[in-house]
Amino acid sequence: MPISDLPPELHSDIVALSCSQVLSPSELPTARVLSLVSSYWSLIARPFRYHSLRVAGENGIAKLLRHLDRLPECERRVRYFSLSDSLQYSDEIAAYQRKSDISRLLALVAPFLFMLELHLGDPAYATALFAFFWQCRCPHLVSLSIRGYYCFAVSLSNPSDVKSSKLNFPRLEHLSLDGIPNPSGLLNHGILANTFPRLASLEIHGLRGALSFAREVAEAVAERDESSECTITKEKATVLTSRLPRTLHSLSLFPSPPISAKNSKRARILHDGMMDVLSRLTKRDMWEARVDSNLQVVIGNSDTDIVSHSFRS
Known part of the structure; x- marks a missing residue:
């Protein structure tokens, strides 16, 4: 059967599947290409024209905001989005304008x-x-990658009393964080569990x-392993x-390259101490794991091989 004989709803499904990825800078949006085929395909592709977007730099962000702001809601349903401010540094007025543009753009596409x-590099x-962004409602977001000097997500004080329909990120499964050398406190007080109830992979x-x-x-990790003797005693565990x-199910940690000898002695000691603690997590002979669920810990960086260890129930 020729594709032209298929009903319009199947044509829409085909276009949606073809748009299901973030584009590289050199690629043209699939929906845009299809819209040039004929008036019929232009009509089918219209709701998917902004299905997948990549924008970088002050001018690109401002231009995209102006364009999406004029569109009806049914035509600005961005599903795969990559936004970068391209590490632009500028005066206070320009920075304020860029902040305003980015916040308005995120508010438009978040749902x-x-x-x-x-x-965000500035x-x-x-x-x-x-x-x-942590305050934006993202009911369909499954994968999030942020880079920059991020703050921690605001957790709910009583998440068990709040329905998942009221959470900002009820479906998020993959979270990647980059930008804070020492995110101390991220794992405290149930911040991640309260904010992302379906989180399965953390980088x-x-x-x-x-x-x-x-x-x-x-x-x-020791709290997930009832028989672990690593780093803490039973008294501390209470x-x-x-x-x-x-x-x-997956925790991936990527240390930066070792600090050079020219840096301060204290910084080197802290870095070496960090690597020592993390390396223990991948030594199988230190664990006789009995964990409540499967958990894989991965330690690595761009310059070394990845070392992983799985803790299985």
């Missing part, structure tokens, strides 16, 4: 997002924008001198605040 890459507004990049965070990781979500 429809399935996957988001958000890279410290003048990065943290504030990440805080703004943390760019760790440097993060001895306190490495200890948090070791304590949180007051433990570091927790990994029970839904988490």
